[in-house]
Amino acid sequence: MTLIGAELSTVEAGxxxxxxxxxSDLTQQDGFLxxxxxxxxxxxxxxxxxxxxxxxxxxxxxVEFKVNLMRPARGETFVARxxxxxxxxxxSVVRADVFAISGxxxxxxxxxxxxxxxxxV
Amino acid sequence: MTLIGAELSTVEAGxxxxxxxxxSDLTQQDGFLxxxxxxxxxxxxxxxxxxxxxxxxxxxxxVEFKVNLMRPARGETFVARxxxxxxxxxxSVVRADVFAISGxxxxxxxxxxxxxxxxxV
Amino acid sequence: MTLIGAELSTVEAGxxxxxxxxxSDLTQQDGFLxxxxxxxxxxxxxxxxxxxxxxxxxxxxxVEFKVNLMRPARGETFVARxxxxxxxxxxSVVRADVFAISGxxxxxxxxxxxxxxxxxV
Amino acid sequence: MTLIGAELSTVEAGxxxxxxxxxSDLTQQDGFLxxxxxxxxxxxxxxxxxxxxxxxxxxxxxVEFKVNLMRPARGETFVARxxxxxxxxxxSVVRADVFAISGxxxxxxxxxxxxxxxxxV
Numbered sequence: 110m111t112l113i114g115a116e117l118s119t120v121e122a123g124x125x126x127x128x129x130x131x132x133s134d135l136t137q138q139d140g141f142l143x144x145x146x147x148x149x150x151x152x153x154x155x156x157x158x159x160x161x162x163x164x165x166x167x168x169x170x171x172v173e174f175k176v177n178l179m180r181p182a183r184g185e186t187f188v189a190r191x192x193x194x195x196x197x198x199x200x201s202v203v204r205a206d207v208f209a210i211s212g213x214x215x216x217x218x219x220x221x222x223x224x225x226x227x228x229x230v
Numbered sequence: 231m232t233l234i235g236a237e238l239s240t241v242e243a244g245x246x247x248x249x250x251x252x253x254s255d256l257t258q259q260d261g262f263l264x265x266x267x268x269x270x271x272x273x274x275x276x277x278x279x280x281x282x283x284x285x286x287x288x289x290x291x292x293v294e295f296k297v298n299l300m301r302p303a304r305g306e307t308f309v310a311r312x313x314x315x316x317x318x319x320x321x322s323v324v325r326a327d328v329f330a331i332s333g334x335x336x337x338x339x340x341x342x343x344x345x346x347x348x349x350x351v
Numbered sequence: 352m353t354l355i356g357a358e359l360s361t362v363e364a365g366x367x368x369x370x371x372x373x374x375s376d377l378t379q380q381d382g383f384l385x386x387x388x389x390x391x392x393x394x395x396x397x398x399x400x401x402x403x404x405x406x407x408x409x410x411x412x413x414v415e416f417k418v419n420l421m422r423p424a425r426g427e428t429f430v431a432r433x434x435x436x437x438x439x440x441x442x443s444v445v446r447a448d449v450f451a452i453s454g455x456x457x458x459x460x461x462x463x464x465x466x467x468x469x470x471x472v
Numbered sequence: 473m474t475l476i477g478a479e480l481s482t483v484e485a486g487x488x489x490x491x492x493x494x495x496s497d498l499t500q501q502d503g504f505l506x507x508x509x510x511x512x513x514x515x516x517x518x519x520x521x522x523x524x525x526x527x528x529x530x531x532x533x534x535v536e537f538k539v540n541l542m543r544p545a546r547g548e549t550f551v552a553r554x555x556x557x558x559x560x561x562x563x564s565v566v567r568a569d570v571f572a573i574s575g576x577x578x579x580x581x582x583x584x585x586x587x588x589x590x591x592x593v
Contacts, residue, residue, distance in 0.1 A: 225419060
């Protein structure tokens with residue numbers, strides 16, 4: 110998160126937002142945010158979101174996730190918003206959307222993730 | 231790829247390997263390679279692998295991928311090896327495994343990806 | 352759909368619901384609705400939902416989907432509700448939830464799907 | 473499995489094959505095997521494959537799976553072949569391919585699955 114310049118912007122029970130300002134060294138060959146970076150912020154948001162519902166002494170681990178890249182990720186800021194769909198004792202299912210926000214404040218969803226997080230106690 | 235220090239190590243028709251030396255700023259909270267970085271090299275390898283089967287003037291786009299994280303990603307080097315399962319005119323299906331290689335040369339699969347790449351002409 | 356006794360219950364632009372009454376021959380070893388049947392109604396709802404946004408002469412094809420099974424699928428009726436997240440010229444992304452409804456009318460989400468549908472013209 | 477006429481054809485440690493003869497009531501609108509049926513045999517094979525590596529008194533549960541449908545599923549027989557990629561104490565990762573076999577014995581992969589199975593003790 111530090112390496113790419115991302116930061117937590119919302120923390121609620123079961124909901125996390127991570128904000129990432131655009132940086133040209135995070136892009137792929139066409140100048141859009143790289144799919145791996147999109148996944149990094151989506152997965153981090155998803156993990157933290159699941160973690161907000163877990164016992165205090167536990168740790169969270171990503172089991173798996175699936176990402177659909179829906180539009181070229183171009184914008185001045187990117188926001189990954191994760192929401193817990195089902196919080197279980199061992200496994201949780203989380204959904205995360207990644208939005209691109211233009212200089213004029215226009216917001217467009219560019220990717221969506223569905224994944225499984227594990228609680229380790 | 232440049233940002234994280236990854237490089238192409240194998241290029242064949244339908245097969246690509248990308249190699250990434252360990253760096254502590256690419257880890258998550260427990261010191262293992264971050265899932266987003268694992269995905270970055272797997273997705274890049276998958277995209278290039280699909281691209282080796284596409285017409286010269288085309289571009290390749292990741293449509294979606296799914297990653298299972300199977301073991302803590304600890305090692306001195308990481309290798310993402312992608313192989314095309316089905317190369318279609320518009321869509322290709324690619325599988326990629328990510329291996330962790332220890333200082334002693336022991337190799338262990340830490341993640342596996344299944345994804346869809348699109349050919350744009 | 353006929354084989355398993357499922358029927359369309361809602362048809363709107365970008366939204367489809369399919370309803371399936373419980374039948375004991377659609378269960379797995381523990382008496383819950385089989386994951387394959389859950390997927391059948393979710394995928395059908397997802398395909399139809401994408402299709403409602405496509406040109407009249409086109410056909411729809413499932414490219415891929417990912418399903419999380421979140422609770423044992425026990426109930427008197429099951430409903431798959433699909434909603435289009437992004438409708439594109441060639442590819443559409445659809446999300447579908449499958450709910451179990453008890454005899455008393457209690458509704459619980461048992462599975463969630465994220466998938467890609469293709470428009471063939 | 474009984475409803476659709478599928479049967480186990482191979483059982484080894486970590487490997488399962490399920491065989492399904494074509495039946496016209498298992499097809500979708502174009503006459504090909506329905507994606508839900510493909511998933512049913514792939515998921516069953518994947519679950520059994522994981523189960524061959526689990527302790528005797530345990531049960532197996534599908535956590536999630538992702539399926540890529542790569543070719544129209546037309547054939548006289550269909551075979552789902554599942555192989556365990558990583559067998560863990562709680563979670564296992566399994567890959568399954570579904571093949572269509574023509575009357576002349578030609579074999580073509582039509583779908584591929586990557587999924588997570590859970591061991592309940």
